[in-house]
Amino acid sequence: MRHIVLTGLSGTGKTTVGRLLAEKLRRAFVDTDEHIERREGCTIATLFEARGERHFRHVEEDAVREALAGPPAVISLGGGAILSPRTRVRIAAEHTIWLQCSIPVLVARTLEEGGGTRRPLLRGATLEERCEQLLREREPLYAQCQFHVCADGAPEAVVDQIVGLLAAASTARAEFTITARAHPQHPEYRVIVGRGILGELPGLVEGYHPTSRAFLIADQEVWQLLEAIVVDVWATSPATLHATAFPAGEASKTIETASGLWTWLAEQRAERHEPVVALGGGVVGDTAGFVAATYMRGVPLLQIPTTLLAQVDSSIGGKVAIDHPLAKNLIGSFKAPDTVLVDTALLASLPARQISNGWAEVLKHGVVFDEELFSAMERDALALRRLRSDLTFATVYRSLQIKAAVIQEDEFEQGVRMLLNLGHTLGHAIEAAAGYGNLLHGEAISLGMVGEGWMAVRLGMFRERDLQRLEQALERLGLPIRLERVDHEHVRQAVLSDKKVRQGRATWILPVRIGEAKIVHDVDFGLVNGAIHYLEHGEA
Numbered sequence: 001m002r003h004i005v006l007t008g009l010s011g012t013g014k015t016t017v018g019r020l021l022a023e024k025l026r027r028a029f030v031d032t033d034e035h036i037e038r039r040e041g042c043t044i045a046t047l048f049e050a051r052g053e054r055h056f057r058h059v060e061e062d063a064v065r066e067a068l069a070g071p072p073a074v075i076s077l078g079g080g081a082i083l084s085p086r087t088r089v090r091i092a093a094e095h096t097i098w099l100q101c102s103i104p105v106l107v108a109r110t111l112e113e114g115g116g117t118r119r120p121l122l123r124g125a126t127l128e129e130r131c132e133q134l135l136r137e138r139e140p141l142y143a144q145c146q147f148h149v150c151a152d153g154a155p156e157a158v159v160d161q162i163v164g165l166l167a168a169a170s171t172a173r174a175e176f177t178i179t180a181r182a183h184p185q186h187p188e189y190r191v192i193v194g195r196g197i198l199g200e201l202p203g204l205v206e207g208y209h210p211t212s213r214a215f216l217i218a219d220q221e222v223w224q225l226l227e228a229i230v231v232d233v234w235a236t237s238p239a240t241l242h243a244t245a246f247p248a249g250e251a252s253k254t255i256e257t258a259s260g261l262w263t264w265l266a267e268q269r270a271e272r273h274e275p276v277v278a279l280g281g282g283v284v285g286d287t288a289g290f291v292a293a294t295y296m297r298g299v300p301l302l303q304i305p306t307t308l309l310a311q312v313d314s315s316i317g318g319k320v321a322i323d324h325p326l327a328k329n330l331i332g333s334f335k336a337p338d339t340v341l342v343d344t345a346l347l348a349s350l351p352a353r354q355i356s357n358g359w360a361e362v363l364k365h366g367v368v369f370d371e372e373l374f375s376a377m378e379r380d381a382l383a384l385r386r387l388r389s390d391l392t393f394a395t396v397y398r399s400l401q402i403k404a405a406v407i408q409e410d411e412f413e414q415g416v417r418m419l420l421n422l423g424h425t426l427g428h429a430i431e432a433a434a435g436y437g438n439l440l441h442g443e444a445i446s447l448g449m450v451g452e453g454w455m456a457v458r459l460g461m462f463r464e465r466d467l468q469r470l471e472q473a474l475e476r477l478g479l480p481i482r483l484e485r486v487d488h489e490h491v492r493q494a495v496l497s498d499k500k501v502r503q504g505r506a507t508w509i510l511p512v513r514i515g516e517a518k519i520v521h522d523v524d525f526g527l528v529n530g531a532i533h534y535l536e537h538g539e540a
Contacts, residue, residue, distance in 0.1 A: 001072040002196070004166070005091045007082055007142060008099035009134055011106040012151045013158065014076040017099065020159045022074035031076045032063045039063070044078070061087055068094070069232070079134070082141045085225055085349035092345035092389065093196020095169065097162060098145040105152045106131045143386035144348055172344070172393040173197060178316065178336075178404050191316055191404065193342040193397050195389060198229065201277070202237035204302060204339055208273055212239040214302075215270055216277040217261060217288035219248035222306055225349055226279065242268055246287075250437060253283050253323045255331070261291045275300035275338065281307035282314045282441070286329070289320030293335035301337040306346045308358025309442055312365075312399045315340050317407065328428065342400065344393050352385065353440065356478035359384055360423075360442030362399040363473060364449060368419050369402050371515030374473065381476035419517050422509040423448030426531065429494035433486040446479035449511075451531035456510040458527060459520075466514055483535040491532055492525060 004021065006014045015031050022029035033044055036059055040047055047056055061084045067075045068090055075094075081087050101109075107127045147165045151158050173194035192200065205214040218226070223245040234241050244264050246252050265276075276299055278288035285303055292301040305315040321332025347355070359377070366374030376395070377384060383391050406417050427448025431439050439447075453470050456462035471481045495506050508520045 003068060003072050003091075003094040004074045004162075005077060005094045005096045006075065006099055007077045007091075007096065007145065008079065008151070009101070009106060009131065009138070010079040011109040011131070012079075012099035012101045013109070013155055014099055016155045017151065017158050017162070018074045018076040020155055021162055024159060024163065025074065028071065028073040029076070030067045030070070030073050032060060032067055032081065033076075033078045035063050035067065036060060036078075057084060060084070064090060065228075065232070080138070082138060086228065088141065088144065088348035089226070089229060089345055092144065092348040093198070093343075095147070095166060096145040096389065097147045097149055097165075098142040099149055099151040099158070100142075101151050103128055103131050103135070140352065140386050143383070144389060146389040172390070174397055176401070176404060178318075179408050189336050190339045191342065191400060192339065193393070193400060194344070195393055196343065196345045197341065198304070198343045198346065199233050201230075201302070201304065201341060202234055202239055204341070205239045205241075205275060205277070206237065208275060208300065213270070213274050214239060214241050214277050215265060215268065215274065216241055216243040216279055217284060217291070218243065218245045218279040219252065219281075219284050220245045221248040222280040222284065226306070226346075230279070248283070250283055250323065250328075253287050253321075255322060257287055258291050258294075258322055261288070262295055265291070265295050270295070270299065272296045272299055275302050277302045277304060279304045279306060280310070281305065282310045285310050285314050286321050286332075289335050289337070290322050290332060293320055293333045298335070301335060303337045303340045304346075305340070305342060307350060308347055308355055308396070309361055310358075311342045311344070311347070312358060312396055312403070313361045315342065316400060316403060328432075342396065344389070344396055347387055347392065350387075352478065355385060355387060357440040357442035359477045360446045360449075360474070360479050362395060363477065364420070364422050364445065365399050365402045367449065367470065367511055367514060368422050368509070368517045369406070369515065370398070371513075373398055373402070374514050378469075378473045378476065381473065385478055418507065418519055419509055421507075422511065422517050423452055425495060425506055425508055426451045426491075426528070429491045430483065430486060430532075430535075432494040433490040434484075439480075443480050446474050446481065447483050447535055450474065450481045451535050452508060452510055454534045455508070455523065455527050455531050456512070458530065459510070459523075461518075462511050462513070466511070469514065470511075481535075482538060483532070485536055486532065488529050488532055492528065495528065 006018050008014060018031065019029050037043055040059065060078055060081050064077065064081055064087050110127055149158060149161055175190060175192045177188045177190055179188050205212050246257050276288055276292040278285045278301065285305060289301055292299050303315040305311040318334050318336040319332060320335045321329035324330035363374065363377055366377060380391050384395060406420060409416055423445040427444040430447050431444035450471055453462055453467045457464055457467050474481050505521050508523050509517050510520050511517045
């Protein structure tokens with residue numbers, strides 16, 4: 001049973017609604033602001049004035065963690081609690097409800113309660129202006145909640161609406177298996193998808209051996225954010241967890257990092273049956289996966305992707321690699337994980353750019369295989385950018401189903417799996433020419449899809465109006481469709497260095513229509529130059 005967490009601006013009635021809802025559902029009620037005032041022995045306003053907002057946010061973060069550690073309750077959060085990435089990850093596993101009010105109602109309720117004297121962040125300017133400003137700043141974070149409820153009316157009516165929504169809510173969890181023929185000793189692996197399922201990790205580790213140990217590898221940014229959450233999850237497990245972290249970013253995806261991790265495992269006397277747990281985005285998944293594939297000729301691997309891009313793409317592909325100075329992902333292997341745990345609650349900490357970055361790969365699945373998925377993403381683009389929880393789970397799950405079906409049909413990327421590289425031949429080349437780190441992977445693939453779509457139009461394979469539709473969908477998802485000037489020869493050389501080159505010829509995946517693509521080899525480089533020109537100028 002999940003907690004029910006109410007959030008929203010001050011004045012939306014979270015405490016009043018929360019008490020009534022708890023009474024109706026026969027649950028305990030926790031108001032984190034009241035909890036803080038009891039523990040600190042002073043009002044929120046006094047604490048703000050004495051210690052500042054930064055200290056208050058740390059205290060508030062602890063109060064939320066403590067509330068979530070108790071029996072399932074109705075929990076009312078302070079209006080700014082959602083600003084903490086750790087808090088967003090923690091509450092994303094629960095039933096979250098955003099109480100929304102019109103600005104006039106917020107102002108009227110605040111004046112009834114004494115104006116801004118009790119609410120330090122409502123001081124300054126006019127109440128109306130301050131409420132509007134806070135809503136603009138926080139709306140994208142509130143919008144991640146599972147339910148959005150108008151709270152302008154009577155509290156009793158708001159409670160009845162919430163009860164109805166909760167009764168209709170389905171459990172966001174699904175599971176399927178992928179067959180990995182290349183690994184006869186582990187012919188299938190599990191993919192578990194859900195919201196708030198990180199707590200299943202200790203049980204997965206315990207399944208290896210009665211005295212199991214696990215060796216978790218993360219990058220330093222992910223570990224700083226999630227260490228406390230992982231420790232909480234592990235608190236009652238008999239399994240032992242060892243953890244290490246390396247510097248975040250593509251620059252760490254090197255043989256030097258891998259060597260350091262091999263040494264760490266050897267110093268811990270890690271044994272062949274003990275799993276490596278990759279916790280992080282694509283860099284961590286690739287690097288830790290490569291280490292798991294090579295340490296003692298291979299140890300079990302659990303993938304826990306924490307970015308949207310890794311959840312829908314690299315975590316289930318069974319491909320692991322590190323970079324070489326001459327090319328990205330040049331040194332690698334096929335390594336099927338034992339389990340992939342895709343927890344969409346972990347996405348709540350991501351900045352907007354990283355969210356858009358991941359949706360590029362999902363939209364690609366729609367372009368290549370599923371027009372219905374593409375259409376749904378067109379329609380729901382804004383809600384997806386804001387990680388609306390129900391839509392995020394459904395869209396991630398559908399994307400994973402598509403990729404899993406392709407992987408099982410073509411594990412070694414000799415046929416249909418190559419279609420997943422739509423946008424990649426040109427996108428990777430643009431990424432290299434622009435300088436690694438200037439474009440995120442999904443941003444480069446977005447540009448690659450537009451450029452390759454333009455090439456397909458010029459070859460008479462793809463309709464102009466479908467290219468326009470693709471560009472509009474990418475823009476709605478917050479992705480780039482135009483490129484600053486790049487060195488065309490640098491792009492050409494990067495294309496020829498692509499892993500898919502055969503006998504000096506680049507392999508291209510070009511769209512035929514929304515929902516279908518094909519493999520093409522004979523593309524003149526003049527057409528490639530034209531695509532880059534189109535990306536730079538928006539015209540042929």
